[in-house]
Amino acid sequence: MATTHPHLPDWLAAYNPAEITIGVIASHSSLQILHGARQEGFRTLGICVGKDRKKMYKAFPGAEPDEWMILDNYLELLNKAEELRKRNVIIIPHGSLVEYLSPANFITLEVPTFGNRQILKWEGSRELQRQWLESGGCTMPKVIEDPHEINGPVIIKYAGAKGGRGYFIARNFRDFRRNVDLEEEFTIQEYVLGTRYYFQFFFDPIAEDGYQVEGMGSREGQNCGRLELMSIDRRDEANVDEFYKLGSLRDIRDMGLEPSFVVTGNTPAVLRESLLPEAFRLGEGAVAASLELEEDARGMIGPFCLETLVTDKLEFRVFEISARIVAGSNVAIGGSPYSNINEPGLSTGQRIARCIRKAIDKDCLSDILS
């Protein structure tokens, strides 16, 4: 597995560092990425399908792209690589880009991209993700292999990040059978009752100060880079967040309804402060383990999100990692209670641009791109 695109050094050799343009698909977390890029002095490029998307950015002049690339469909982006490189573009990937292109196509995109695209292989498979996170010391909800063995609340999840669409809760095999779509690949996970916290971390492998991630395995005892907590959010999910207002699960089902987990937005959160060291231990473990996933792998670079539940015993369960900027970081477009301590107003979008700016200054762009 190549850790960077084999042509990355050639592409970067042809780039003019003074002309670097931050490119992003106009969706997901693009407002903060574009705003942050501008704050760090970069030119910006918005990419979208059809002209309609552009209008919304008129409402946010602080984030409006300097240039636009309008496509007929997102796959066309793959053919625009040469043009994007001529425009000195670095793409900031987010969930919508990966979904629109498909992970397999995204990996082949011939444009320098922030972060390590190869980590998507580990993020995209629930089994590999579990291997990764557990080796980093994260405790995950149990998996139930045989639906007949459901005896207590479980959540059934379908393959691929779908923003929770189609997920459902079952208490026993009957519930499971009634709701499951057997055509789809699914996982049955113990339903952990607790409070949800989604931690937006940033790992900067080229920073030598701050909270350093201590390596494990082949990097035991080494300082590997700086871990920062940018913000914490909680997703707003329709309709599970509100259905209790209609009564019990049984009442809801009598009305022919099922709780669902479709993300509609996000709310900022802060964590009980005595739990923060544990949150950092989990973030640090996830990064340290990512560096050991494959022999020549560079692991996690830049923003990532640990999705967790904290039980009433104050124990964390990590149910997912997103190895890129997540839309939940939008709660902190203007900074979060945590990032503001270090620098007022710092968003994950600006932090990404800052990392690119530092790498240009240190002449080590290939350390943070792929």
Ligand code: ADP
């Ligand atoms: P996706 O990545 O497709 O959005 P997630 O794995 O993040 O899906 O799950 C979607 C939602 O389901 C979460 O935000 C959370 O509310 C709920 N959830 C997921 N796993 C569990 C679990 N093991 N126990 C309780 N709730 C869960």
